[in-house]
Each structure stands twice: as structure tokens, then as C-alpha cells.
Amino acid sequence: MKVLIVGAGLAGLRTAESLRGAGFAGEITIVGEEPHFPYNRPPLSKDALANGLTIADLEFKRRESIADVRWIFNDSALSTNYAERSVLLESGRLESFDILVAATGIRPRVLNVPGAEKSKFSLRNFTEAQELRTSMLGAEKLVIVGAGFIGCEIAATARKLGINVAVVAADPEPMFRPLGAEFGRAMRERHEAEGVKFHMDAKIAGYLGGDSATGVSLESGEEILGDLVVEAIGSLPNTEWLAGGELDLQDGVLVDSSMRATAPSDLSVYAVGDVARYAFDLFDSTPRRIEHWNLPTETGRRAGKSIAHFLTTGEVLVEPVNFVPSFWSDQYEDNVQSFGIPGIADSINVVDGELAGDCVVEYLRDGKVVGVVGVNTSAKLAPYRKRFQEIN
Amino acid sequence: MKVHVDMEKCQHYGQCVFEADDVFSLGDDGKLVYKADVDDSRRSDVESAVDVCPMQAITVE
Ligand SMILES: Cc1cc2nc3c(=O)[nH]c(=O)nc-3n(C[C@H](O)[C@H](O)[C@H](O)COP(=O)(O)OP(=O)(O)OC[C@H]3O[C@@H](n4cnc5c(N)ncnc54)[C@H](O)[C@@H]3O)c2cc1C
Ligand code: SF4
Numbered sequence: 001m002k003v004l005i006v007g008a009g010l011a012g013l014r015t016a017e018s019l020r021g022a023g024f025a026g027e028i029t030i031v032g033e034e035p036h037f038p039y040n041r042p043p044l045s046k047d048a049l050a051n052g053l054t055i056a057d058l059e060f061k062r063r064e065s066i067a068d069v070r071w072i073f074n075d076s077a078l079s080t081n082y083a084e085r086s087v088l089l090e091s092g093r094l095e096s097f098d099i100l101v102a103a104t105g106i107r108p109r110v111l112n113v114p115g116a117e118k119s120k121f122s123l124r125n126f127t128e129a130q131e132l133r134t135s136m137l138g139a140e141k142l143v144i145v146g147a148g149f150i151g152c153e154i155a156a157t158a159r160k161l162g163i164n165v166a167v168v169a170a171d172p173e174p175m176f177r178p179l180g181a182e183f184g185r186a187m188r189e190r191h192e193a194e195g196v197k198f199h200m201d202a203k204i205a206g207y208l209g210g211d212s213a214t215g216v217s218l219e220s221g222e223e224i225l226g227d228l229v230v231e232a233i234g235s236l237p238n239t240e241w242l243a244g245g246e247l248d249l250q251d252g253v254l255v256d257s258s259m260r261a262t263a264p265s266d267l268s269v270y271a272v273g274d275v276a277r278y279a280f281d282l283f284d285s286t287p288r289r290i291e292h293w294n295l296p297t298e299t300g301r302r303a304g305k306s307i308a309h310f311l312t313t314g315e316v317l318v319e320p321v322n323f324v325p326s327f328w329s330d331q332y333e334d335n336v337q338s339f340g341i342p343g344i345a346d347s348i349n350v351v352d353g354e355l356a357g358d359c360v361v362e363y364l365r366d367g368k369v370v371g372v373v374g375v376n377t378s379a380k381l382a383p384y385r386k387r388f389q390e391i392n
Numbered sequence: 393m394k395v396h397v398d399m400e401k402c403q404h405y406g407q408c409v410f411e412a413d414d415v416f417s418l419g420d421d422g423k424l425v426y427k428a429d430v431d432d433s434r435r436s437d438v439e440s441a442v443d444v445c446p447m448q449a450i451t452v453e
Contacts, residue, residue, distance in 0.1 A: 014443070040448055060448065294407070297443050328405050328446060337405060378406045379418035385410065 001026030001311060004087060004095050006077045006241070007103030008032025010040070011273025011296035013060055015101050018304020020065040024311065028069045029095060031087075033076035034125060037062065042293055044129040045153035046330050050160055052133055055126055077104070077241040087241070099307050102242060102253050102271040103300075106235035106291065111145065115207030121230040123150055132230065139163055141226035143215050145204065147174035149329050151232035152191065156331040159194045166224050167191075168199045168216055169233075178343045179373060180363070186355040187331070194332055199224060237275045237289065245269075252277040252289040257321045258306035259299050270307060272299040281320040282388050283341055283370055290325045290341070298323040324388050335376050339385040342371030352380060360384065394453040395430050395438060401449035408441035408450060416441060 003019060005012045008030050016028050032038075039058040047053060075089045086096045108122040121132045132154075136142060142158050144151045147169035155165045171177065173184030174191070188198055203219040207229065215225035237252040246263045248254035253271035254262050255278045261269040271277075273296035277289040306317040329336040345363035353359035353375075360380055363371035372384040395415060404424050408416040415438055416426045430438060435452070442450045 040446075042446060061442075061451075293446060294444060326407070328403075330403070335403065335405070376422075378404055379420065379422040382406065382409060382418070 001098050002096065003028050003099045003101060003307060004097035005030045005101040005103055006087060007105055007238075007273070007275070008034065008036075008071065008073065009038050009103060009105050009273060009296065010060065010293075011105070011275075011300045012101070012103035013038040013062070013066075014297045014300025015103060015270075015272050015303050016066045016069050017063050018301045019308055020063075020304075022305045022308035024304070024308045026098075026311075028066070029072065030069055031072045031075055031077060031089060031095065033074070034127075035074050036126060037071070039126065041125075044126065045123055045150050046157060048126075048129055049123075049133055049136075049154065049157045052130075058126065080242050080245060082245040099268040099270065099311070101303060101307075102239070102269065102275055103273050103296075104238035104241070105274045106237050108231065109234045109236050111204065111231060111233055113204055113206045115209070115213065118207050118209055118213040118229075119211060120145075120207070120213045121228060123154065123230065123232065124235075135228050136161065136163060139227035141166070143168065143224055143226040143229045144232060145169070145216060145229060146232035146234070147171060147176070147198070147200065148232060148234065149175060149178070149327075151230070152187065152331055153329060154230055154232065155191060155196050156194070159191075159196060159332070164195070164197075164226070166197045166199065166226060168202045168204065168218075168224055170202060170204070172201055174198070174200075179338075180342065180345065180348060182348055182355060183342075183361060183373065187336075189356065190332065190334060235274075235291065239275060242269075250277075254278070254287055256316075257281070257302075257319055258310075258317045259303035260306065260310075260316065268307075268310070270303045272296060272303045278321060280323065280325065280341065282322060282324065283344070288341070292325045292327040294326045295323060322389065324385060326385075335378065336373065337375075337378055337381060338371060338373040339381065340369070340371035340388050342373055345370050352377065393430050393432050393435055393438070395426060395428055396451045396453070397424060397426055398447075398449045398451070399424075401447040402445075403447050405446055407444045407446060411441040411444055412437040 141164040144167045176184045205217045205219045207213040208215040213229040239249045259270045274291045277287045279285045309317040342363035349362045358376040360374045406418045
């Protein structure tokens with residue numbers, strides 16, 4: 001029996017650990033595009049960008065139980081042959097599988113406007129973080145396209161390093177989609193107090209500069225110029241290598257509560273981490289692909305357990321998805337922490353403090369709490385998080 | 393079993409608390425407090441806490 005895991009990130013690592021934890025004794029092979037063992041990505045926009053951490057600082061500890069896993073680095077999956085049950089790698093190598101696990105995560109989306117071919121910075125992996133850090137240190141002004149978490153964290157880190165920052169984004173407020181307009185406005189004001197200049201509701205007409213982009217022009221005619229441009233406008237799931245079968249790959253890989261691809265039913269394909277889309281049963285039955293750090297661990301654990309169960313009993317493990325999505329974000333001295341899915345709420349309720357300072361904010365949909373977000377209030381959030389387990 | 397948290401790394405997010413609230417807790421000041429000597433029967437939950445710590449600050453011996 002051979003489990004082939006494609007993607008050597010956190011989700012792939014947790015799947016392997018969970019397989020061994022559940023007693024699977026067969027072969028496990030993990031293929032990763034990067035030259036590294038799985039490492040922690042969140043510091044890439046925070047500490048590692050500010051202070052230049054090494055890969056050794058970021059690598060996850062690997063449990064003794066997975067010492068016999070076969071790792072293939074610097075190679076990536078190109079295509080999948082479902083009939084033969086094999087995956088073709090870029091090196092030309094063919095890897096067979098009995099069970100295939102997609103753990104390939106996401107890549108940054110690219111804005112398709114005139115000048116898009118100019119070189120820009122993005123931030124998803126260690127190499128990109130090193131490149132961005134090196135160039136940032138020699139820069140006076142950074143233009144960041146996109147005002148999501150990553151864009152805002154890079155802005156905060158750059159300000160810490162004394163670099164001027166302009167953020168240009170199409171949304172009305174920073175972090176608008178995950179946290180809504182009111183919270184977003186409060187976060188924008190925190191950034192503005194630190195000297196970040198925002199251009200929101202911006203319609204970008206194109207990138208400016210020579211071979212390297214040095215700014216953007218807006219449809220209004222305004223030009224925002226700096227020394228370098230960072231693009232952080234969201235992500236695309238890495239699923240191209242899974243095409244040609246019957247999987248639903250509309251936005252990541254659609255999977256059931258055991259993390260098994262919902263079609264075709266006879267095939268043993270699973271997906272975990274940022275690339276997986278599934279229903280969060282504590283909230284509703286709409287499948288969602290959520291890119292929060294705790295979910296690679298939750299989905300990897302679930303997949304390992306379901307695969308082991310399936311291989312020993314021939315039956316699919318049916319268990320509701322009881323994961324509570326959770327993320328944090330550090331911007332300046334502020335620590336934002338969220339539980340649940342605040343992005344689906346229709347109203348908010350500040351239950352402690354005020355939006356401009358330390359606070360706890362509940363997010364409601366049809367009067368039901370679907371998320372809670374705190375700023376510098378970690379110690380107060382536990383009772384709010386526990387309530388999600390009681391919602392349905 | 394011995395539990396150690398690198399307080400240089402810990403950012404007091406309290407994710408560990410949800411895995412093993414008898415071992416980890418956040419004080420009123422928001423700072424992490426934890427037990428360094430923990431019964432072996434708690435190993436599985438403590439290892440879960442190691443997994444979910446965003447700063448990877450927890451070690452177990
Ligand atoms: C800069 C940054 C900051 C973040 N900050 C936070 C935060 O503060 N809080 C939070 O909750 N979350 C944060 N996240 C999100 C969090 O890191 C992700 O949710 C998590 O890394 C997802 O893990 P994963 O294993 O699913 O995917 P990844 O960690 O992306 O791993 C996927 C791996 O698969 C490889 N791969 C891709 N395609 C192929 C292929 N075809 N063949 C072989 N290998 C392939 C990739 O190179 C990569 O190594 C941040 C992410 C980034 C990039
Ligand atoms: S999860 Fe990690 S960072 Fe958070 S309080 Fe626990 S030890 Fe500290």
C-alpha cells in the first residue's frame with residue numbers, strides 16, 4: 001500500500017503524522033516543489049521579513065514516527081493518470097499511488113493589467129521572503145497592491161523598518177472580505193497612524209516602470225510611485241496537476257468530511273490544507289476553501305485517520321467537520337485573532353472595548369454568532385470560541 | 393513528561409489552551425502560564441498543543 005502526498009507543506013506533514021498515528025504501516029512518499037522540509041509560513045510576512053530568519057528557524061519539528069517517509073524535493077507534480085494511478089513529476093519521474101493526497105496549497109494571484117510582465121514581488125515562500133527582504137532594505141518606498149492580511153502585514157513590517165508604504169486596493173477597506181467594512185476601517189486607521197498611505201476603491205490601470213515595476217497608475221489618472229511593488233491580491237489553488245479526472249476543481253478540490261474527493265467515488269483521492277474545499281458543519285453546508293493556519297493540521301489529521309480507517313475496514317469514515325477556523329495576524333504591536341467565519345456575517349457587535357482600541361467583536365449572520373475577532377484580547381476569547389461548538 | 397515553552401517565541405495566542413486547558417492557560421494579564429511537569433496520560437493532548445502553536449514554541453520531553 002502506498003500513499004502519495006503531493007505538497008511538502010504543513011498539511012502534507014500533518015497527514016503523514018496522522019497516518020502513522022492511526023497505525024498505517026505502508027509506504028508514504030511526499031513530493032515537494034520547494035527544496036525544504038515543511039516550514040512555518042506565517043513568520044514570512046512578520047518576523048522573518050523584519051529580522052531575516054533562517055530556514056532552520058522556520059522548519060517544523062518532524063516526529064520520530066515519520067522518520068521512514070520518503071521525501072522528494074525540488075520536483076513538482078505535473079499531471080495525474082487516474083486509470084494507471086500514477087502522477088507524472090516535472091523531472092520525468094512517475095510516482096504510483098494507491099491513495100493520493102493533494103496538499104499543494106495555493107499560489108499568489110497575478111493582476112492582469114498592462115505592464116503585468118514587469119517584475120514584482122509576491123510572498124508565499126521562503127525564497128520570495130528573502131528576495132523581498134533584500135530589496136526592501138534598500139528601498140525608501142514600497143507600493144503594496146492588495147489590502148488583505150498579507151498586504152497589511154507587509155505594510156506593518158515595512159513601517160517597522162522605517163520604509164514608506166502606499167497600499168493600493170480595489171476593496172473599500174483593508175481586510176474587507178474576511179472582517180467587513182467597520183473592522184477594516186478601524187484597522188486602516190491603525191495603519192494610517194503609523195504612516196501608511198491607503199488608496200482604496202482603486203481601479204488599477206497598469207503597472208509603471210522599466211523591467212521592474214516601480215508603481216501603478218489608476219484609471220483616475222493618478223500615479224502611485226515607489227521603489228518596488230509587492231503584489232498581494234489573493235490566491236489561486238494549485239490544482240492544475242489534478243485535471244483530466246472527475247474531481248470537482250472549481251475552487252480547490254471539493255472533499256467530504258473525511259477529506260476524500262467527492263467524485264469519482266471509486267477513487268482514492270484526498271485533499272488537505274489550503275487547497276481543500278469542504279463544508280464546515282458547525283456553520284452551514286456550503287463548501288468553503290479557507291486559508292487559515294489551523295486548518296492544515298485539522299484536515300491533515302482527519303485525512304490520515306480516514307485513510308487508515310478506509311484501508312483497514314474498507315469503509316468511509318463519516319464524522320462531521322467540527323473544525324473552528326482560526327487565524328491571527330500581527331500588525332505593529334496589535335495582535336488580531338479570529339475564530340469562526342466572520343466573513344459570512346451580516347452584522348457585528350462590539351462586546352468588549354471599542355473598535356479603535358483593544359476589543360472583542362462578535363460577527364452575526366441572521367442573529368447567530370458565526371465569528372469572533374479580538375484585538376489584543378486573546379485571554380478573553382476562549383469562552384466565545386467554545387460557543388461555536390454549540391451553534392448547531 | 394516535561395513541557396517547556398520558549399517564552400522568547402510565545403506570543404500568548406492561547407491556541408494551546410484549547411488542546412489541553414489543564415496544562416496551558418492565559419492569565420488575566422493575557423500571558424501564558426503552563427505546567428512544566430505533566431502526567432504521561434496527557435501526552436496526546438499536549439502533543440496536539442505542540443502541533444497547533446503558531447510560534448512552534450512548545451517542546452515536550
Ligand atoms: C506570508 C504568509 C503569512 C501568513 N500568515 C498567516 C497568519 O498570520 N495566520 C494564519 O492563520 N495563516 C497565515 N498564513 C496562511 C498559512 O500559512 C497557510 O494556511 C498554510 O501554510 C497552508 O498550508 P498547506 O500545507 O495547505 O499549504 P502550503 O504551506 O502552501 O504548502 C504547499 C506546498 O506544496 C508545494 N506545491 C505546490 N504545487 C506543487 C506541485 N504541483 N507539486 C509538488 N509540490 C507542490 C508548494 O511549493 C508548497 O511547498 C500565511 C501564509 C503566508 C504565505
Ligand atoms: S499556542 Fe504557542 S504562542 Fe500561543 S500561547 Fe501557547 S505556547 Fe504561546
